[in-house]
Amino acid sequence: MTRYADARATLADPRLSKNPIHHSEAAHAKGKVGIPGERSADLMTHLLNIDPPDHTRLRRLVSKAFTPRRVAAFAPRVQELTDGLIDGFQRRGEADLIHEFAFPLPIYAICDLLGVPREDQDDFRDWAGMMIRHGGGPRGGVARAVKRIRAYLADLIHRKRESLRENAEGKAGEKADDLISGLIRASDHGEQLTENEAAAMCFVLLFAGFETTVNLIGNGTYALLRDPAQCDRLRRAAQEGDEGLLATGVEELLRYDGPVEISTWRFATEPVVIGGQRIAAGEPVLVVLAAADRDPERFDSPDVLDLSRADNQHLGYGHGIHYCLGAPLARLEAQTAIGTLLRRLPDLRLAVEPEEIRRRGGLIMRGLRELPVTWGPII
Numbered sequence: 001m002t003r004y005a006d007a008r009a010t011l012a013d014p015r016l017s018k019n020p021i022h023h024s025e026a027a028h029a030k031g032k033v034g035i036p037g038e039r040s041a042d043l044m045t046h047l048l049n050i051d052p053p054d055h056t057r058l059r060r061l062v063s064k065a066f067t068p069r070r071v072a073a074f075a076p077r078v079q080e081l082t083d084g085l086i087d088g089f090q091r092r093g094e095a096d097l098i099h100e101f102a103f104p105l106p107i108y109a110i111c112d113l114l115g116v117p118r119e120d121q122d123d124f125r126d127w128a129g130m131m132i133r134h135g136g137g138p139r140g141g142v143a144r145a146v147k148r149i150r151a152y153l154a155d156l157i158h159r160k161r162e163s164l165r166e167n168a169e170g171k172a173g174e175k176a177d178d179l180i181s182g183l184i185r186a187s188d189h190g191e192q193l194t195e196n197e198a199a200a201m202c203f204v205l206l207f208a209g210f211e212t213t214v215n216l217i218g219n220g221t222y223a224l225l226r227d228p229a230q231c232d233r234l235r236r237a238a239q240e241g242d243e244g245l246l247a248t249g250v251e252e253l254l255r256y257d258g259p260v261e262i263s264t265w266r267f268a269t270e271p272v273v274i275g276g277q278r279i280a281a282g283e284p285v286l287v288v289l290a291a292a293d294r295d296p297e298r299f300d301s302p303d304v305l306d307l308s309r310a311d312n313q314h315l316g317y318g319h320g321i322h323y324c325l326g327a328p329l330a331r332l333e334a335q336t337a338i339g340t341l342l343r344r345l346p347d348l349r350l351a352v353e354p355e356e357i358r359r360r361g362g363l364i365m366r367g368l369r370e371l372p373v374t375w376g377p378i379i
Helices: 004-011 026-032 054-066 068-092 098-102 104-114 118-133 139-168 179-188 195-225 228-240 243-256 327-344
Strands: 094-096 266-268 272-274 277-279 372-374
Touching: 004 272, 054 068, 054 179, 054 195, 054 327, 068 094, 068 098, 068 104, 068 327, 094 098, 098 104, 098 195, 098 327, 104 118, 104 179, 104 195, 104 327, 118 139, 118 195, 139 179, 139 195, 179 195, 195 228, 195 243, 195 327, 228 243, 228 327, 243 327
Parallel strands: none
Antiparallel strands: 094 372, 272 277
């Protein structure tokens, strides 16, 4: 599905399942669709692979971590992480903004949110790096990283459960407020959350919560550096503290060159007709989000980057019950990251010709391999 109206209808159609078991081809139902290694690591029961009522139950449990109030309270930490990463390369006058900035920022942020101890977060960064490097190539590299993450999450959930037990007995300090502890408390209070479900939830938040933000920051910065007029507008807004243009600007970057090219797989549970196209039961359906968000029947001048675009109900984070749960956090990270970059590095520019920039392979995600930049003296 490539047209906006068809794409939006598809994303919200309850006759289309996210569970690969509904695929008409047994090979796909047995693991050819999805994140490599997640089935063998018992990580299948997450929000990208299930339907209501299980989807409703699990989403309700984890949605508490992404309320506007909770995300707003996390803003100072995102700013601290952003400034710390820029401090690491500002005096050098050059950097690869993917590997030195856009990649580590969401990793450290989601680790903080999950409750991964600071001393373990570099391990998560390494495992996530394996997933990104191999995302469009050999599945073995991703599967190995998934198994390491699964083993670590099992141990971390165990340690946190013990800590919560000691806390209840008065042996520990303040109450843990991280997401993993919240999931454990929910499961211990009759919410029917299995350990596999808890681990799978943490895994998909890590996987989906970091790579999309890496691509949003990378693609967005690249688009701005190729459009000096729009880049200057956003730079002035960042310097003047104009949060309004930063907010609409990030929405436009999501539409213009979003982090996800194609939606995750859906499978018809019965014969369906969408946009005049007949779809048999068991057939897969893919939504090309990037095409829908450039549909001229929906967006005026869709190939023009306009940071103040008002009518901008893009599909960059999906639609319907599977709308991206972490979208508020990703928006916060992108606004903070891009705004701070432009404010602190006012002479930021590409260090190579645009045609030298390479994109990563893969069907779902849309991101850059690297983004070499340079800038003038510190002002």
